[in-house]
Amino acid sequence: MLTEFGKIFVFIILAGAFVGIAIFAAMLIRPKRPSHEKDLIYECGENPEGSPWVKFNIRFYVVALIFLIFDVEIVLLFPWALVYKTFGFYGFVAGAIFLLVLFLGMAYEWRKGDLEWARPKINRLELNKLLEKKEQQVS
Amino acid sequence: MLENLFKDLSLIYPEIIVSVTLLLVVLFDLIYDKNKTIIPYLGLIGLFAALFYSLGSVDIETHAFIIGDTGNKFGLLSLDPFGNYFRIIILITSILIIFFTKSSSEIHSISERSGEFYTLLLGMVLGMMFMVSASDLIMIYISVEILSLSSYVLTGFTKLRDRDSEASLKYLIYGSASSGIMLFGMSLIYGLIGSTNIYEINEVLQTTSINSIIYSFALILIFAGIGFKISAAPFHFWTPDVYEGAPISITAFLSVASKAAGFALLIRFVKVTFLADNIEGNWILLQGFDWQNFLIIISVLTMTLGNFAALWQDNLKRMLAYSSIAHAGYMLLGIAVLTDQGLLAVMIYFLVYLLMNIGAFYIVMIIANNIGSENINDYNKLGSAAPFLGVSLTIFLISLTGLPPTAGFISKLYIFIALLDVKMIAVAVIAVLNSVVSLYYYIRVLKHMFINETDKTVPEIKVSLNDVVFILILLVPTLILGVYFSPIVDFAQAFLSILVN
Numbered sequence: 228m229l230t231e232f233g234k235i236f237v238f239i240i241l242a243g244a245f246v247g248i249a250i251f252a253a254m255l256i257r258p259k260r261p262s263h264e265k266d267l268i269y270e271c272g273e274n275p276e277g278s279p280w281v282k283f284n285i286r287f288y289v290v291a292l293i294f295l296i297f298d299v300e301i302v303l304l305f306p307w308a309l310v311y312k313t314f315g316f317y318g319f320v321a322g323a324i325f326l327l328v329l330f331l332g333m334a335y336e337w338r339k340g341d342l343e344w345a346r347p348k349i350n351r352l353e354l355n356k357l358l359e360k361k362e363q364q365v366s
Numbered sequence: 367m368l369e370n371l372f373k374d375l376s377l378i379y380p381e382i383i384v385s386v387t388l389l390l391v392v393l394f395d396l397i398y399d400k401n402k403t404i405i406p407y408l409g410l411i412g413l414f415a416a417l418f419y420s421l422g423s424v425d426i427e428t429h430a431f432i433i434g435d436t437g438n439k440f441g442l443l444s445l446d447p448f449g450n451y452f453r454i455i456i457l458i459t460s461i462l463i464i465f466f467t468k469s470s471s472e473i474h475s476i477s478e479r480s481g482e483f484y485t486l487l488l489g490m491v492l493g494m495m496f497m498v499s500a501s502d503l504i505m506i507y508i509s510v511e512i513l514s515l516s517s518y519v520l521t522g523f524t525k526l527r528d529r530d531s532e533a534s535l536k537y538l539i540y541g542s543a544s545s546g547i548m549l550f551g552m553s554l555i556y557g558l559i560g561s562t563n564i565y566e567i568n569e570v571l572q573t574t575s576i577n578s579i580i581y582s583f584a585l586i587l588i589f590a591g592i593g594f595k596i597s598a599a600p601f602h603f604w605t606p607d608v609y610e611g612a613p614i615s616i617t618a619f620l621s622v623a624s625k626a627a628g629f630a631l632l633i634r635f636v637k638v639t640f641l642a643d644n645i646e647g648n649w650i651l652l653q654g655f656d657w658q659n660f661l662i663i664i665s666v667l668t669m670t671l672g673n674f675a676a677l678w679q680d681n682l683k684r685m686l687a688y689s690s691i692a693h694a695g696y697m698l699l700g701i702a703v704l705t706d707q708g709l710l711a712v713m714i715y716f717l718v719y720l721l722m723n724i725g726a727f728y729i730v731m732i733i734a735n736n737i738g739s740e741n742i743n744d745y746n747k748l749g750s751a752a753p754f755l756g757v758s759l760t761i762f763l764i765s766l767t768g769l770p771p772t773a774g775f776i777s778k779l780y781i782f783i784a785l786l787d788v789k790m791i792a793v794a795v796i797a798v799l800n801s802v803v804s805l806y807y808y809i810r811v812l813k814h815m816f817i818n819e820t821d822k823t824v825p826e827i828k829v830s831l832n833d834v835v836f837i838l839i840l841l842v843p844t845l846i847l848g849v850y851f852s853p854i855v856d857f858a859q860a861f862l863s864i865l866v867n
Contacts, residue, residue, distance in 0.1 A: 317371075
């Protein structure tokens with residue numbers, strides 16, 4: 228007799244087999260005429276520009292991290308809001324403490340300049356000097 | 367229900383104080399951007415207050431933070447004298463470490479980031495304090511993660527050399543893998559038993575016996591996570607690299623406090639979850655998984671590997687890292703005997719280990735501040751250049767070896783007594799032989815400091831009054847407790863009881 232997980236296992240096998248058989252059947256019937264356009268990566272019909280392996284600026288990650296924190300905040304506040312009335316005053320205090328700690332984090336980011344999108348304030352001349360210094364250290 | 371949670375908060379004042387201090391440190395860092403000198407003192411005040419409350423709450427023995435149905439008896443935390451003892455050890459260590467950082471030149475070089483440094487340090491303390499009293503698998507996992515995340519960052523915090531970042535990255539990768547393994551083990555246990563609370567797991571195990579392979583497998587996986595924290599072999603590979611690369615104050619902190627928290631967690635997990643009966647201090651564990659032999663194998667492996675690898679080390683920090691692995695092996699023996707006598711031995715060991723290990727690291731740090739090296743070959747003739755440091759380091763190293771008349775002897779003696787009480791003669795002999803091996807590499811440092819000649823001019827070593835006071839605070843107890851040791855035995859005896867079913 229199959230357990231609940233056994234049914235899922237059968238489902239996975241069937242799903243895999245379905246895709247495999249469909250592709251194999253299509254391969255037998257379809258005409259085969261490869262061309263340059265067909266080998267390209269599909270970018271909504273446009274011709275692809277450059278390599279997909281570009282380096283992202285590190286600042287995107289900082290913003291993403293900050294976004295994640297507040298995303299989690301929302302996820303935690305929804306259930307809190309749902310049972311707010313049954314918990315009464317204590318529930319309010321608990322939520323307030325949570326928000327205050329998060330606010331402190333927000334203030335920290337703001338003060339330390341993580342929310343600013345400015346380029347690093349270092350002019351060309353100093354940068355060259357720094358680089359020379361580093362080269363000397365290496366050699 | 368929420369009222370109960372707020373009532374339980376009054377039981378964990380030390381943790382609350384540390385959390386509030388952490389927030390205040392962040393706030394002060396933001397408001398007084400220019401002047402960072404106040405921040406360590408703020409941390410000290412918080413830690414002292416937490417220590418005061420911990421010492422005051424000796425007789426608390428209760429389950430706290432009971433969640434779920436009204437019928438539940440067991441909560442997320444179990445507050446008992448045993449957890450409190452380790453909490454006190456952790457708080458004392460962190461207070462010493464803050465003094466430690468104040469005289470470290472590595473930490474001075476990053477003084478503009480000291481706000482973050484002390485915030486993370488307090489984060490580590492908070493994680494460890496929850497770790498020693500966690501009694502739910504979820505709580506165990508969260509507290510281990512609170513500790514780990516802060517320590518990953520602190521390991522590479524100074525960024526002075528490449529090896530700092532390397533240490534941090536290695537620690538992060540090993541650490542996340544091992545906590546993932548631990549979480550997998552926990553999920554298997556939950557699947558088998560249907561509860562995450564270790565007291566409830568114990569209740570289930572007492573009525574039904576589980577002998578499947580998956581059960582043993584899951585326990586070994588959980589042990590992998592805890593073994594990583596206490597650097598037991600074969601989960602010790604991160605230790606030398608991380609201890610060498612981290613700023614030396616963090617190395618000392620990791621080697622004492624983080625290890626203490628890991629041991630407290632292991633002892634509570636083993637004793638509470640698998641205890642069937644307690645006959646006059648002998649723990650009778652449930653069938654299904656042979657903890658005794660498992661722990662004996664791990665501990666013999668740990669101390670042998672630690673001691674033999676330490677023989678070849680030329681870097682003092684690396685050598686002390688291997689020596690701390692070896693010490694973890696001795697302490698694991700104290701758990702492996704599965705008696706209250708063994709537990710007492712582990713608790714005494716930690717108090718003594720705190721004194722001698724921080725002392726040894728502190729002197730290595732002063733010398734590194736002055737000569738900029740931790741290599742043993744640069745220690746030649748330092749004993750005559752700085753006699754006070756030389757003699758103090760000698761005493762700390764002799765204590766680490768476990769020779770009388772130092773406190774290290776007492777701590778090892780209690781481990782051996784516990785071993786002989788349960789007739790584990792062969793294991794005791796292996797442990798003694800290991801101590802003999804350890805004598806070689808500790809004495810080798812002394813040979814370099816006092817006997818070896820050097821061509822280089824011996825640099826002048828400046829020792830400030832603060833350093834002398836700090837070393838004496840650690841040195842005097844190390845010597846006195848070696849002769850007159852009944853106070854620590856009585857102190858540990860008072861905190862022996864663990865809350866069990």
